[in-house]
Amino acid sequence: MTPKVSSPDSSLPAGPVTRFAPSPSGHLHVGGARTALFCWAFANGRNGTFLLRIEDTDQKRSSDAASIGFLNDLDWLGIHWNEGPAFTRPDGTALGGGAHGPYFQSERADTYNRYIEQLIRDGHAYHAFDTPEELDAKRKASLATKTPYRYDRAALQLSPAEVDAHLRAGTPAVVRCRVPAGPIVIKDEILGEATIPAGEVDDFVIRKVDGFPTYHFAVVVDDELMGVTHVLRAQEHFTNTAKHMVLQDALGFRRPTYAHLPLIFNPDGSKMSKRDKDKTLRAAVQQKGLTEPPADLGGAITAEAWKAWFGDKNKQLDFDIAAKLAAILDVTLPEINVDDFRRSGYLPSVVCNFLALNGWSPGENIEKFDLEFLKARFDLSRVQKTPAKFDRVKLLSFNCDAITSMAREEFLRLSIAHGEQFHPAFLKKLTREQFAMLAGASHERSKTLDELFRNNRWVTAADGALTWDDSKNVRKAMLEGTPPGIERLRGLQPTLTALADWSPAALEAAVKLFADANTGGNLGMAAQPLRVAVTGGTVSPPIFDTLAILGKESSLVRISRCLAHFGS
Numbered sequence: 096m097t098p099k100v101s102s103p104d105s106s107l108p109a110g111p112v113t114r115f116a117p118s119p120s121g122h123l124h125v126g127g128a129r130t131a132l133f134c135w136a137f138a139n140g141r142n143g144t145f146l147l148r149i150e151d152t153d154q155k156r157s158s159d160a161a162s163i164g165f166l167n168d169l170d171w172l173g174i175h176w177n178e179g180p181a182f183t184r185p186d187g188t189a190l191g192g193g194a195h196g197p198y199f200q201s202e203r204a205d206t207y208n209r210y211i212e213q214l215i216r217d218g219h220a221y222h223a224f225d226t227p228e229e230l231d232a233k234r235k236a237s238l239a240t241k242t243p244y245r246y247d248r249a250a251l252q253l254s255p256a257e258v259d260a261h262l263r264a265g266t267p268a269v270v271r272c273r274v275p276a277g278p279i280v281i282k283d284e285i286l287g288e289a290t291i292p293a294g295e296v297d298d299f300v301i302r303k304v305d306g307f308p309t310y311h312f313a314v315v316v317d318d319e320l321m322g323v324t325h326v327l328r329a330q331e332h333f334t335n336t337a338k339h340m341v342l343q344d345a346l347g348f349r350r351p352t353y354a355h356l357p358l359i360f361n362p363d364g365s366k367m368s369k370r371d372k373d374k375t376l377r378a379a380v381q382q383k384g385l386t387e388p389p390a391d392l393g394g395a396i397t398a399e400a401w402k403a404w405f406g407d408k409n410k411q412l413d414f415d416i417a418a419k420l421a422a423i424l425d426v427t428l429p430e431i432n433v434d435d436f437r438r439s440g441y442l443p444s445v446v447c448n449f450l451a452l453n454g455w456s457p458g459e460n461i462e463k464f465d466l467e468f469l470k471a472r473f474d475l476s477r478v479q480k481t482p483a484k485f486d487r488v489k490l491l492s493f494n495c496d497a498i499t500s501m502a503r504e505e506f507l508r509l510s511i512a513h514g515e516q517f518h519p520a521f522l523k524k525l526t527r528e529q530f531a532m533l534a535g536a537s538h539e540r541s542k543t544l545d546e547l548f549r550n551n552r553w554v555t556a557a558d559g560a561l562t563w564d565d566s567k568n569v570r571k572a573m574l575e576g577t578p579p580g581i582e583r584l585r586g587l588q589p590t591l592t593a594l595a596d597w598s599p600a601a602l603e604a605a606v607k608l609f610a611d612a613n614t615g616g617n618l619g620m621a622a623q624p625l626r627v628a629v630t631g632g633t634v635s636p637p638i639f640d641t642l643a644i645l646g647k648e649s650s651l652v653r654i655s656r657c658l659a660h661f662g663s
């Protein structure tokens with residue numbers, strides 16, 4: 096008998112080994128992040144190893160940029176891998192490495208081929224030379240007779256000499272696994288036991304025409320060689336498990352414990368998909384009645400492409416165009432991927448806490464916890480079978496609670512870090528003192544780190560470029576009341592011009608005096624036109640902070656311009 100290729104077992108730790116094995120196309124979806132989180136918690140709570148492997152055998156769909164994005168996102172969340180791709184952070188600290196690499200499947204072709212040869216020698220796999228056209232015709236014939244298509248083993252009719260001749264001639268070939276007859280029983284820690292009836296799994300491909308192994312093959316080989324003991328992955332992979340078990344048996348591998356995690360859906364039961372962003376944009380475009388791409392998009396999309404996108408709900412805008420359009424339309428795109436949540440200013444600790452509640456709960460009505468708690472308490476027995484519903488309102492309230500209860504200095508530090516990454520131009524326009532004042536004034540109302548930047552565009556606008564829209568609120572503040580807001584502002588102007596101390600306290604004292612004398616002590620009546628004058632809108636941080644952040648010179652220029660605007 097041919098000896099099996101042996102498994103390097105010596106370096107396995109005592110605890111369980113879990114793995115997260117993303118395919119690096121696109122961005123890390125919240126569902127993937129939740130899988131990674133549970134894998135991390137299960138292993139780390141049991142003195143085990145959480146391993147990260149990049150499944151990039153689909154050459155067309157994988158990219159290095161996506162792989163790096165995945166590593167960054169996991170690191171940002173705090174889901175650190177004990178073993179896996181080496182990763183160096185900007186500050187020089189590093190993560191990953193280990194004895195079972197390489198951890199990119201594209202670098203493991205020799206290993207897979209060794210095992211494929213073993214299977215062919217043992218009669219568990221065979222070359223198949225069917226052309227795509229032949230297979231297609233057979234698939235169509237099955238469809239016509241309404242019988243499920245199964246590969247008919249045509250390749251097994253070839254004699255060894257014919258197979259050799261094909262191989263020597265370089266006929267394009269796949270390798271198929273010869274699946275034994277009989278039902279397959281899958282045991283799952285969450286879903287229980289399921290029997291896949293005999294004949295359901297046909298002789299599936301394990302090596303593609305391009306020479307790369309299929310997902311099914313690579314995953315089975317790597318899980319064995321990397322010593323994976325527990326496979327926690329999304330429920331959509333449940334039926335794949337049957338194929339994986341067939342391969343494990345053919346290769347003489349151990350069977351890991353399987354646990355398939357419930358999917359995460361939108362509250363309306365739809366899949367959380369990238370398309371949700373376009374849906375939001377289309378609704379806003381419709382509401383605003385935009386039939387042409389807005390000029391602010393700077394020609395990034397043609398009128399025809401715009402029309403085609405608007406009319407086809409399956410079409411998606413390019414990531415950057417979508418983000419730009421969202422800013423123009425002033426809508427927040429629904430976050431789907433981890434980097435969306437990061438950009439929107441969610442805290443990684445909150446995202447992890449919230450994700451853990453999507454499909455699991457610690458019981459005892461506990462909802463708020465950190466990674467340490469999750470690690471100590473996570474258990475497969477409390478993972479639910481049914482899909483989880485992603486409750487954005489709850490996530491936002493968790494984030495708000497976490498932000499408002501953190502120390503002021505911490506909020507300032509995190510806001511600066513967020514600004515450096517996502518709003519560098521905003522940050523550059525302010526002095527450190529100005530930004531610190533703005534952060535201090537915004538802290539207790541911030542639900543996300545991004546709000547500070549999104550809601551305070553007035554602070555970075557050039558004094559000469561600030562505009563006042565024609566909204567109901569602005570008109571009410573400036574043109575209604577007795578006397579109208581603009582008159583109150585005109586009355587206040589000399590007081591403010593004469594004020595030497597521009598601190599919030601001095602400003603407050605001066606405006607109070609004015610209010611006592613002119614608005615019957617109603618501070619709001621004095622303050623609201625002032626707010627509109629210096630910010631262009633009716634919402635801002637407390638008005639005296641707002642004025643102090645802007646400084647005297649800018650405030651007075653804006654007040655004069657506003658008086659001219661509404662007085663004309």
Ligand code: GLU
Nearest residue numbers: 116117118150314328332
């Ligand atoms: N690469 C697969 C995916 O991203 C992994 C599935 C598995 O965990 O086995 O879906």
